[in-house]
Amino acid sequence: MNIADPTNDLLCDEFDVIVAELPLQNATVLELGCGKAEKTRRIATYGKVASIVAMEVDEIQHDKNLQVTDLPNVTFCQGAAEAIHADDLSFDIVMMFKSLHHVPTDKMDRTFSEIHRVLKPGGLAWISEPVYAGAFNEVLRLFHDEKDAREAAFAATQRAVADGRFQLVHQRFFSVVSHYRDFDQFEEQVIRVTHMDHRLSPELNETVRQKFEAHLTSSGAHFHNPLRVDILRRP
Secondary structure, three states, X not given: OOOOOOOOOOEOOHHHHHHHHOOOOOOEEEEEOOOOOHHHHHHHOOOOOOEEEEEEOOHHHHHHHOOOOOOOOEEEEEOOOXXXXXXXXXXXXXXXXXXXXXXXXXXXXXXXXXXXXXXXEEEEEEEEEEOOOOHHHHHHOOOOOOHHHHHHHXXXXXXXXXXXXXXXXXXXXXXXXEEEOOHHHHHHHHHOOOOOOOOOOHHHHHHHHHHHHOOEEOOEEEEEEEEEEEEEEOO
């Protein structure tokens, strides 16, 4: 297993990779760390999955998710990935979109044990994680350096395969596009997210602004963010 692929030059939408790789037809899906439920919505409205349980640990965001009324095949619940509120052998697919590295390091192994518990035999886990590289990462690490957390998440994934809880189906490396119209939008969506406690001094905030605005064009700032997906199977 590799934590990154520096030779990767594929740019695509992660959803297209999901559709190509996962058997979504009539699948029962668990999404851990659903955030604003953007991926949840795309999967739910794809028209093939049977149901989705979308779990979010942040109470503020979860309360917002409960206001969603147009996704009848989605159930939102509040909880952490290391303590999944679901019966054994409940799901065909478990998905984590850039959320494993947000799990406390000492609870990552427990998270994989929980995923193993709730997956049906032969079920698949989709673990996508940002690669520590790229222009966006250079801005982010000024106030929130995730290098250690991302490495810990990869190490936990390796252990889950090495000890037999999961089999590695394969890895996918590609980049996804993120777009911000201006620094105000970046500040709202990245710096002021409710699940983090970013408190930037005025000086640091200005440094981040300058670094970000170096990427601004007439149509906003566009970033190509490298991503790794580890697709695992419960034996």
